[in-house]
Amino acid sequence: MSESTTPALPVTFRPGRTRVILLTMACVMFVVITAVALMLERLGPGERVSFVFTAALLSGVLVLLSRPKVVADDKGVTVVNITRTRRLAWAEILKVNLRPGDPWVFLDLSDGTSLPALGIQPGVAKESAIRDARALRALADAHGTGAERAA
Structure with a gap:
């Protein structure tokens, strides 16, 4: 992308x-x-x-x-799940994953952990979730570690 x-x-x-x-x-x-x-x-x-x-x-x-969402801005990403909210800088996101059968997107983080992002889930609207996951992946590549490697 x-x-x-x-x-x-x-x-x-x-x-x-x-x-x-x-x-x-x-x-x-x-x-x-x-x-x-x-x-x-x-x-x-x-x-x-x-x-x-x-x-x-x-x-x-x-x-x-109904609360989950993922908000991306210039400084990073805010992941709002059911009861927790976590703010991530773009550099912390190494990879955005939505594999076949996954219930939602997973973010591979620089600290070696994976964070579920329930705001992008293919349950009812699979095509929309795939499109959103690709868009978030493109943003992470453009603003995160991919942009830092290119610089």
Whole structure:
């Protein structure tokens, strides 16, 4: 991939369809469980509150699952996974991997570890994930160790 095909910075990669599905399901589930709690006449106030609390808790889990993204800017990459966020300088990213069968992109780092980047996942939109992985790989090559080797 040449530099002319690298996206303009800053750019955010996230699984759009998956995010829409998860957030829609969170809203629908909250509304349905709350409506059931209000429609059941035998429930007391405490039981109704526990229904609503449970609905909020389950919806919160779905919102957390919709959180992953990868944000690339001039200085590096921010990887936002379900509960953790990690900021990386371009030089720390040695390789961007999305092999067949991988659930998401993995970043090989200069410290010898690998970081999953859940913001690019081929689950629902495989072509989009492949395109995003290639774009992130091109950015890493242009701004990271590939650019330093060329200089």
